[in-house]
Each structure stands twice: as C-alpha cells, then as structure tokens.
Amino acid sequence: MRRVMTRLRNPVNTVITIVRALLMLSLCAAAGAQNAPIIIVEHGEGIDVADLAGVPFTIANAQPSETHATTSTLPQLQHRVVQHSTVLIGRGDFRLDAMIMLDRFDGRNAALTFDGGAILLDAPTHEFVLRGALFGGGTEPLGIGRSAKVPAGVSFALALTRTGASVVLSVNGEDLEKFTMPDLALGRVGFDLGNGNMRVLSCTVEGDAQTAARPFALFSAADGEVDEHRDPVIAASNSEALALAVAVTTAPDGSVATKIRARTINADGTMSPARDLIIDAVKPDFIAIAHDGSQWVLLVQEWNDAHLVEAVQVYASNDGTRFQRIGEAQSKSRAQSQAESQAMSQAMRLAPTALVRHPSGTLMAYASRVIDGAAQSASVVQQSDGSWLVRERHADENVAAKKVAAAWGGPAGTACCASLAGMSLQVFEGGDASPREHVLCVRVPAIVSVPAVK
Known part of the structure; x- marks a missing residue:
C-alpha cells in the first residue's frame, strides 16, 4: 500500500x-x-x-x-x-x-x-x-x-x-x-x-x-484584443453593483495599453454587457470604487513602469459609465533631504479595493507608500470639504479587501466584495491557462461580513 x-x-x-x-x-x-x-x-x-x-x-x-x-x-x-x-x-x-x-x-x-x-x-x-x-x-x-x-x-x-x-x-x-x-x-x-x-x-x-454556488464570468481574456483582466473591484448602490477590472493588452513591441472594463449587476441578478469606462486620457494601473449615496466615486492610479505615483486621480459619475475628474489625492512624504524627496517622489501605490466608510463618515481607500526609506501602510481619505488626502493609516481604519492565495481552483490575486439586495457579490481573478484569464463572480447570501485587512 x-x-x-x-x-x-x-x-x-x-x-x-x-x-x-x-x-x-x-x-x-x-x-x-x-x-x-x-x-x-x-x-x-x-x-x-x-x-x-x-x-x-x-x-x-x-x-x-x-x-x-x-x-x-x-x-x-x-x-x-x-x-x-x-x-x-x-x-x-x-x-x-x-x-x-x-x-x-x-x-x-x-x-x-x-x-x-x-x-x-x-x-x-x-x-x-x-x-x-x-x-x-x-x-x-x-x-x-x-x-x-x-x-x-x-x-x-x-x-x-x-x-x-x-x-x-x-x-x-x-x-x-x-x-x-x-x-x-x-x-x-x-x-x-x-x-x-x-x-x-x-x-x-x-x-x-x-x-456550492457556481461562479460566472464578468470578463474574459478572450474579449477582443485584451490579454488579461486584473485587479477587479466592485461596489454597490441601493439598486445595482458596478464591477470593474483593468484590461491589459501587450503589443508585439512590448508596449502596454490599459483600460477599465465595467459591468453593471442589477439587484435581480441580470447584468449589462461589458463596456469600456469613459474617463479622460489617463492610462489606468490600479483602481478603487465606491458609491457615496448619490454618485459613483472612482480612484485611479496612472500607469508607469515602477507602478508608483505621487498622487491618485479622483473621478465621479452619476451613471457609472462617464466619469469626470474632480480632484486628486497627493502623497505627503516626510523626506529629510532633497535627495530623499526626489527618490520618493513616486512612492505611493493604491490598493485595488472597494472604498469604505471612514469612521468620520467620508470615503477611504487603502494604499502603501515609502516614508524615510521604509514602506508603510497609508489611507487615502476624503476630507469633509470633498478634497482627498493620503496619510498614515490609523489602527481603526480597515479596508474590506484581501490579497488571496487561491480561489476556484487557481491563483486568485485580488478579490473584492460588495453587498446588494441581501446577497454578497465576490469578484476575483481566475483561470486555468493563466491566473488572469477571467474575472469571475460568485453570488451568495450575505450572512457574514467580509474579513478586513489587518
């Protein structure tokens, strides 16, 4: 034996x-x-x-x-x-x-x-x-x-x-x-x-x-010229959820093109066709999304080879399709010298998440940045006047998102969750030929809250 x-x-x-x-x-x-x-x-x-x-x-x-x-x-x-x-x-x-x-x-x-x-x-x-x-x-x-x-x-x-x-x-x-x-x-x-x-x-x-519940595909790498969909996020209003993912296409010369793909999921489970999100000429890298009760709010980190930036751009939309830029969130470094300041001028990375409510009632996202040469957790926080600030994350500020090791049979990377009409909608990367072949979604009863990042 x-x-x-x-x-x-x-x-x-x-x-x-x-x-x-x-x-x-x-x-x-x-x-x-x-x-x-x-x-x-x-x-x-x-x-x-x-x-x-x-x-x-x-x-x-x-x-x-x-x-x-x-x-x-x-x-x-x-x-x-x-x-x-x-x-x-x-x-x-x-x-x-x-x-x-x-x-x-x-x-x-x-x-x-x-x-x-x-x-x-x-x-x-x-x-x-x-x-x-x-x-x-x-x-x-x-x-x-x-x-x-x-x-x-x-x-x-x-x-x-x-x-x-x-x-x-x-x-x-x-x-x-x-x-x-x-x-x-x-x-x-x-x-x-x-x-x-x-x-x-x-x-x-x-x-x-x-x-168990069967997942369904929101986006597939077989969509046109798209090579992969990565870092999906999802948020919900009272009547619908908006799921987004960054679509990446690599040209034969090695250049990379990105865009934001979107689908609306209705409370009855029906979905819109996949569409391109309409924003300005920004090339997206990481994104975060929320509905603040009156409009959709989208944070976008622009693409560069280092995947680090000085600031993230803030957009708003009433219909979840056309987004207008309304500001930016600047990273505040505590550099002790000009050389350190220059070295850390692109030292911030947005975490792809659903924005959550800060204890003060405003919106908040999670990020990381370099301060005095060390990586630290940070919060991207909406101020009472509508402006945005990047600062050190406080102990009571947890974001409902998590990097996961595996989901539905393969590497999952980023997963994100939203609640709609008594159901939890969990979106995550998945695939068999490659980890990011598809962005999948599973719809199950919203019985417990999603664990937060510690």
Missing part, C-alpha cells in the same frame, strides 16, 4: 480566502451514504465548457477577434478550460464514479482534478500520475500503464473511493492502486479535458459531498 505524504495539513482549509468563506455559506446539506448520489454529469454524450466550468463564453461577453481565434479554433480555446464542478468533497468517506472516454493519447494531461491536486490519466510518461499538494506535492507516478487499462476511443469506468484513511483508485471495477491519505478535504471535483481529448459521459459522488 502506497503512503502519500502531504505537505499541507489541510490545503483546502489552510489557504483561507474570502472566496472560499463565501462559497461555504451556500453549501447544501451533506449527502450521506444512505442518500442518492450527487450527479455532476448525467449520462449522455459528454460535457462542454458551460456544464462544469460555469463560464460559457457567451455569458463572459467574449468576442474573440480574428487575431486571437477563428470560428474553427474557438472550440480548442474552450477546451483549455478545466471543467470545475460545484460539488465539493469533504474530509469523510466518499465514492466518485465517472464514465470517461479518451479519444486519443498524446500526453496532454487529461485528468480528474480537485482543489490542490489531480489524477492524470494521460501523462506524458504514458501512465497514471498523482500531482499536486493534495497528494504530497510534485508528481507521484503510480506505475500503471494507461494503454493496457484504458484503450483510446473506448469508454471506461473510473472510481475513486475513500474509507477512513484508505483511498482506492479503480478502472472498470479493478482496483489499480491503494494509498493512504489523512482526513483532507479534496474540494471541488473537476476534469481537465486535455485540450479536448477527453469526454466525461457521466459522474456522480456519494458520501461526504456538498454543493
């Missing part, structure tokens, strides 16, 4: 993220072994992107340009997406049964996936392989030649069963591998289709399994 040592005591629970905390709010009751299994994929002809990933390109407002994709290549682009289900396997006993077909073998790493790990069915070494922190880190070949057990073009039954600490991998009813695993939560069940080589004909889970 193989002993698999895990590096993380519980990678699903150890990596604490806003996203996971919100997802857990919507979990249904666990399905006991005596209950009917949870169906991930009903028996049929095979799944597509929308079935498990929850990010069909039509919803993502993706319009691939001729430069990036043609009609004939679009299915291949879709098949890059790992098929994440909304079924989470917990720390107890379970049995997963899937009927799968591999049309061909070419080492494209078609796999059964979980949060933090995968069982590769078509590894380049032509064998089954355990991969990821969930299975001890790195790769662990199982010594099972796939061709003998899983012929190409023929459907086969794959089963994974955990009883206590014992895990059994079976193909067509034959136990191929047994190994031990601590009481780890495997998280979301999914499938990497290996660039379209694999089809999933059915999949069910019995035992310690639950379902």
